[in-house]
Amino acid sequence: MRSPSPPRNPAVRPFLVGMFVDALGNGLYVPLTLLFIQQVTGLPATTVGLGVTLAATLGLAANPLAGVLIDRFDARTVLVGTYVIRALGFALYPLVDAFGPLVAIAAVISAGDRAFYPASGSYVAALTEGGGRDRLYAMQATARNVAFGLGGLLSASALSLAGGIGFTLIAVLNAASFVVSAACLLLPGGRVVGARRKGDRPGGYRQVLTDRPFMGLVAVEQAFTLTRLILSVGLPLYAVSALGAPPALLGILYTINTLLVAAGQLPVRRMQRHARRTHAMALAGGVFVLACALYAAAAFLPAGIPMIAALVTATLVFTLAELLHATPSASLAAGTAPAALRGRYLAVHQMTWSVGQVIAPAGFAGLIAVSPALLWVALAALLGLAGVGMLRLSAHLPASAVTAPEPNPDHQRLPDNDRA
CATH class of the missing domain: 1.20.1250.20 (MFS general substrate transporter like domains)
Known part of the structure; x- marks a missing residue:
């Protein structure tokens, strides 16, 4: 039954x-x-x-x-x-x-x-x-x-x-x-979630910053965050300025990405439900590397339909990698954080986006100015290190964060900040 x-x-x-x-x-x-x-x-x-x-x-x-x-x-x-x-x-x-x-x-x-x-x-x-x-x-x-x-x-x-x-x-x-x-x-x-914690005396950011496995996770996440900024920051410079693609193509690529991310989140999550989150993120890193290779290959194709087809294909692979990365990343960070310090832990984890948005514009532009292919080589190298790092972290992060067990009925009724 x-x-x-x-x-x-x-x-x-x-x-x-x-x-x-x-x-x-x-x-x-x-x-x-x-x-x-x-x-x-x-x-x-x-x-x-x-x-x-x-x-x-x-x-x-x-x-x-x-x-x-x-x-x-x-x-x-x-x-x-x-x-x-x-x-x-x-x-x-x-x-x-x-x-x-x-x-x-x-x-x-x-x-x-x-x-x-x-x-x-x-x-x-x-x-x-x-x-x-x-x-x-x-x-x-x-x-x-x-x-x-x-x-x-x-x-x-x-x-x-x-x-x-x-x-x-x-x-x-x-x-x-x-x-x-x-x-x-x-x-x-x-x-239900609004009740204020009673008797909570959380520590400060020092505890977060000295949590070596978690800070390793943040370092790995920085590579993924930089890569996910490609569509909004790097690709316009690469496709239009370096390759001479029509600017209208950027809107098409962005729309493809947005629609597929919206449609694919739940199906991809169902595919990942029995996988370790660290391994799912390592796989995402590998798919991101493949997307970088496809973007780089577009520079060697004739202008027009062949080059545009390559950019569209690369964006489809990039979108798959984004789908594979997003949910395990969020759940792994939340699961690693102690409940009493979850706000600080996730704030540090989210800082990867702030850092990325500072680094990406000048960094991507500088790499493309030297050589368009250098952007993709640099990102692929970072992602390779990130994938290896995720596999090594798997043994050091909390087991309850690495795996994704089905929810406990008792834990579904009330959030952890309302439990005795």
Whole structure:
């Protein structure tokens, strides 16, 4: 007789709805970020670029701060806070008319963005565990990718129908999306995770930074993070500037990647459910290396259809690698972290994206300037080391983090910060 399925945590559904609405709002403006801010504020493009760069730098401090707040209070409270401050920021954007207010508001929004990732990752880890955690990470990624794509379509519609005022409309709608997302977490079901920890006395970042297996995992993750920035940072320079591919191809490649990531998260997760997460990530590294080889090979093909076909094929392989990497990476980091320090652990793990976004633009451009093939050789070498590192870490990380057991029914009812 088939055993009954474990009861679903009532906070899961409002969380996923909030993730969808949040990503829908983000999809409205992210593809047009600098143009959006310039049009809404009326400031010169150079002023906007400098202001956004400065604000993004200031916002980096929110990542480690979020880790402290998550451990001191809980992930849900911090996640709601990220929605509230970003809602206020976007609501105030139309009132900006000078450099100072631009930096202030953009920094607040950037801080909310940086704090969002450790908070949302910690929230998922609190909602469930084992194989259920992998599934929820995959469902979150699916919801966000679908919504982000829809948001991009709605953005184009808003601009074509409303003209210049469409940018202000996008600001208002994005602010509203954050309000709705926060409201989803404040629903009665969401409050299950909202209880404040009693008697928790978590340590500081020193404990995280001296956890050698975890810091090894972070070092490995940095190689994967740099590679995953290729589509948005490296490929435009390589395909258009170095190979002379048509710029319109970039939009097609990005759309292919977004659609397949949305459609493939859950099927790939089902394929990986019996695999060690470390081994799944090592396999992802190998597939990323294959994608790098295919991107490099495109430079040796004739311009036109052969080269474009090679870039499309490489992007398909790259997308498969991304799917193989995403869920095991998130679950492995969450499973390695002690519950009392999960906020700090995931904040350090998420810093790989902040570091990558600092290194990638200049680093990728410098490698391509020397030789286009050098970019792919460097990434392949990093990924090879990362794959070997993952296999070596398998014996040193907690067994409960490396494997993905099916969720325990008792653990599904309440998140760990509400258990006695």
